[in-house]
Amino acid sequence: MQALVDKEKCIGCGQCVDVCPVEAIKIENGIAVVSDExxxxxxxxxxxxxxxxxL
Structure with a gap:
């Protein structure tokens, strides 16, 4: 399982990208996307x- 992003709430600020220790989050089309990593x-x-x- 991976972290889930509520696309209605996400503002694409990128703070989650900055703190992810395994670089599993990217901002795509203004919304955070979590990978299988x-x-x-x-x-x-x-x-x-x-x-x-x-989570």
């Missing part, structure tokens, strides 16, 4: 200012 560490979830990411 996600290790479910929770860094992105706690960093997201819009609470758009959940």
């Amino acid at each position: 996600c290790i479910e560490c929770g860094a992105c979830e706690s960093e997201c200012p819009e609470n758009a990411i959940s």
Whole structure:
């Protein structure tokens, strides 16, 4: 399983990209996209200012 992004809440700020230790998140078309490399560490979830990411 990987982190899930609520596309309605995500504003594409990139803060999750900056904190991901395995570079599993990219911003595509203004929304965060999580790849299968996600290790479910929770860094992105706690960093997201819009609470758009959940594990």
